Amino acid sequence: MNKRIIIIGGGVSGITTALTLQLLGFKTIVYAEHLVNDEAPEDPRFASLYPAASVIPHSINSDELDLLFPASLQIFEILKEKQFESLVMHRHFELFEFPTDLPAYAKYLHGFAEIDRTDDEIIPRRSSAGKCYGWVFDCFVTEWPAYMHHLYQLYKKSGGIIKQKKVDKNDIASLPGDVVINCSGMWSAELFDDPASQKFIRGHLVHLPDKPPVRDSKNRLCSYNYTPVKSEYATPEGDPSDAYFYPVSGKWILGGSRQTGSLSADGTWQGTGHNETISISGHQVPSAILDLNNDILESSYGVTLGTNPAEMNARIGYRHTRKNDGLRVTSVEAFNKKIIHNYGHGGAGVTISWGCALKVLQLLNNALNINDMKQLASFGHPVLNGLQLQLQRVYWNNFHASESQS
Numbered sequence: 001m002n003k004r005i006i007i008i009g010g011g012v013s014g015i016t017t018a019l020t021l022q023l024l025g026f027k028t029i030v031y032a033e034h035l036v037n038d039e040a041p042e043d044p045r046f047a048s049l050y051p052a053a054s055v056i057p058h059s060i061n062s063d064e065l066d067l068l069f070p071a072s073l074q075i076f077e078i079l080k081e082k083q084f085e086s087l088v089m090h091r092h093f094e095l096f097e098f099p100t101d102l103p104a105y106a107k108y109l110h111g112f113a114e115i116d117r118t119d120d121e122i123i124p125r126r127s128s129a130g131k132c133y134g135w136v137f138d139c140f141v142t143e144w145p146a147y148m149h150h151l152y153q154l155y156k157k158s159g160g161i162i163k164q165k166k167v168d169k170n171d172i173a174s175l176p177g178d179v180v181i182n183c184s185g186m187w188s189a190e191l192f193d194d195p196a197s198q199k200f201i202r203g204h205l206v207h208l209p210d211k212p213p214v215r216d217s218k219n220r221l222c223s224y225n226y227t228p229v230k231s232e233y234a235t236p237e238g239d240p241s242d243a244y245f246y247p248v249s250g251k252w253i254l255g256g257s258r259q260t261g262s263l264s265a266d267g268t269w270q271g272t273g274h275n276e277t278i279s280i281s282g283h284q285v286p287s288a289i290l291d292l293n294n295d296i297l298e299s300s301y302g303v304t305l306g307t308n309p310a311e312m313n314a315r316i317g318y319r320h321t322r323k324n325d326g327l328r329v330t331s332v333e334a335f336n337k338k339i340i341h342n343y344g345h346g347g348a349g350v351t352i353s354w355g356c357a358l359k360v361l362q363l364l365n366n367a368l369n370i371n372d373m374k375q376l377a378s379f380g381h382p383v384l385n386g387l388q389l390q391l392q393r394v395y396w397n398n399f400h401a402s403e404s405q406s
């Protein structure tokens with residue numbers, strides 16, 4: 001068997017999976033049509049160009065979240081400890097103007113408190129809001145696109161190879177490896193059979209350049225997702241919708257929208273949209289994203305957006321998943337090879353990237369009948385060594401033990 005592992009895709013799923021496998025003893029090669037760099041064409045289908053990019057399991061459907069999310073958090077923790085550039089911590093609020101159940105993932109969040117039990121924190125709110133509900137926690141936020149650039153660098157340092165090349169469906173059988181990991185995001189259904197129907201949730205982001213960080217009295221960076229009553233902001237279907245705010249790398253990132261629809265073969269969007277919009281850098285952005293954020297920021301932190309729309313930059317991306325089936329991290333036989341899929345992360349591809357990479361490793365070890373911990377080479381690099389040790393530890397404690405169930 002040819003043990004060279006092929007990864008298709010150079011977004012956050014592809015590079016995280018490739019780095020994980022490379023550090024844990026495999027020889028890997030990434031084939032990616034596009035990478036997150038200045039040459040990437042603006043294409044809302046390439047989701048890794050557009051995340052906010054916080055570590056919160058929003059808009060994701062997976063019955064393995066209790067495995068994938070805490071595993072990811074443990075890897076982000078070691079990256080933080082090793083002072084990995086472009087990973088920061090925010091005091092992050094999830095707020096609602098109506099009573100809301102705590103999410104199941106709350107138990108994994110650090111520094112977690114329900115907001116009526118916090119005493120010394122400013123709670124972001126709309127000036128005319130009534131009672132607010134929700135919670136606050138210490139949230140990892142990755143600074144984009146720098147986080148991706150650092151992952152590419154680490155991967156290359158660890159001996160990984162990236163070939164910038166489009167793989168055609170007809171080429172898959174002749175790729176030089178017996179195992180192919182598919183991290184091609186929404187293109188997966190073009191390259192491989194998928195019995196599930198595909199689902200797309202369109203999201204708008206607005207970047208405001210040259211903005212100061214917003215901090216609380218303890219000097220912690222603050223961010224929020226804020227869902228007002230639906231008369232103030234709703235999805236085109238009429239469900240409550242959230243506005244969000246992240247101060248990242250000298251700019252502010254505002255969102256968001258959740259518009260459902262489908263894509264035609266040439267990538268044209270056919271779906272819902274908001275009625276009240278403002279034109280920013282050629283995109284029609286729901287006006288509520290600016291209005292709500294301006295109100296919340298002014299009444300809570302005493303700052304305003306204050307920037308002319310002409311100086312703002314809007315982006316659109318598609319959160320891709322599978323309608324009823326959600327995330328696909330499974331192993332199948334096709335093209336005379338073992339294919340391990342890793343796609344359909346919805347709005348949480350960054351959040352669960354490390355957990356999914358370890359799940360891929362589990363499927364790979366099963367396929368190759370590997371049961372023992374490998375003797376691993378040291379890289380003489382503090383981040384790579386720390387990451388390698390933590391990946392091994394988290395895999396062994398969480399994924400190896402549950403192998404029989406996969």
Ligand SMILES: Cc1cc2nc3c(=O)[nH]c(=O)nc-3n(C[C@H](O)[C@H](O)[C@H](O)COP(=O)(O)OP(=O)(O)OC[C@H]3O[C@@H](n4cnc5c(N)ncnc54)[C@H](O)[C@@H]3O)c2cc1C
Nearest residue numbers: 010011013033034047048052054167185203317349350351
């Ligand atoms: C507005 C918005 C906000 C978001 N915010 C967050 C957030 O705050 N936190 C979070 O965790 N997630 C967030 N997400 C989700 C996150 O961006 C995605 O889940 C993630 O980027 C998916 O990454 P991926 O690598 O799986 O796919 P993609 O980024 O789409 O990458 C696919 C890769 O496959 C390659 N490829 C495709 N076909 C081929 C081929 N035939 N040959 C070779 N290469 C090929 C592409 O070139 C690309 O490199 C957000 C998404 C959007 C749209």
